[in-house]
Amino acid sequence: xxxxxxxxxxxxxxxxxxxxxxxxxxxxxxxxxxxxxxxxxxxxxxxxxxxxxxxxxxxxxxxxxxxxxxxxxxxxxxxxxxxxxxxxxxxxxxxxxxxxxxxxxxxxxxxxxxxxxxxxxxxxxxxxxxxxxxxxxxxxxxxxxxx
Numbered sequence: 001x002x003x004x005x006x007x008x009x010x011x012x013x014x015x016x017x018x019x020x021x022x023x024x025x026x027x028x029x030x031x032x033x034x035x036x037x038x039x040x041x042x043x044x045x046x047x048x049x050x051x052x053x054x055x056x057x058x059x060x061x062x063x064x065x066x067x068x069x070x071x072x073x074x075x076x077x078x079x080x081x082x083x084x085x086x087x088x089x090x091x092x093x094x095x096x097x098x099x100x101x102x103x104x105x106x107x108x109x110x111x112x113x114x115x116x117x118x119x120x121x122x123x124x125x126x127x128x129x130x131x132x133x134x135x136x137x138x139x140x141x142x143x144x145x146x147x
Contacts, residue, residue, distance in 0.1 A: 011050040016043075018126075020058045020142035022135070026066040028147070030109055033067065036147050037106075038113035041123045054122050059145070060137050061129040065102035069094055079108065103129040 023037060039045060043055030069077065077094040098105050106129050114120040128137065 009048065011043075011048040011053045011055050013053070015048070016053065016055050018057050020060065020137065020140040021145035022142040023059060023061045023145050023147075024133075025061055025063045025106065028067050030067050030069055030105060033147065034106060034109035035113060037061070037127070038110050040145065041110070041114065041126055052119070054119055056123050056126060058126045058137075058140070058142070059128070060135050060142055061103075061106055061127070062133050062135055063131075064106050064129050065098065065131050067098075067102075067106065074098075102131055 021040065023033065025033065037059050040059060041056040043049050043053075043057070045057075046055055049055055074095045075093060079092050079094065079097050081090045081092075082088055083090065092100075094105065107127065110127055111124050114123050128135065
């Protein structure tokens with residue numbers, strides 16, 4: 001009786017093929033959209049997913065100002081930031097942040113869903129968020145990503 005050896009294929013930087021995707025944020029729920037974006041940035045949608053290798057794709061998010069929050073999150077959700085100085089805690093509601101800097105809402109949500117290490121920081125750099133429908137990545141011929 002012969003023994004069969006099945007080996008697991010591990011991805012590495014030389015074997016990973018990265019694609020470009022465009023996500024339209026119009027009428028998308030923030031959390032649900034960002035969870036799916038984070039999975040694609042990690043590479044979990046690919047058969048060659050390897051946890052210790054960045055196998056993810058590039059994501060371009062357009063119309064980020066048109067995303068929606070469910071329930072009362074627009075008034076009740078608070079984004080806070082600490083400057084490091086005494087009394088330096090800054091608080092801002094989701095409605096105010098979305099009016100002032102709408103791309104930050106998506107960037108912060110996706111960043112919180114990625115690993116908190118150097119690999120997660122590398123994955124986060126493949127996310128591009130833009131206000132409006134125009135983006136400078138047309139040369140990469142991104143495909144539309146539907147959820």
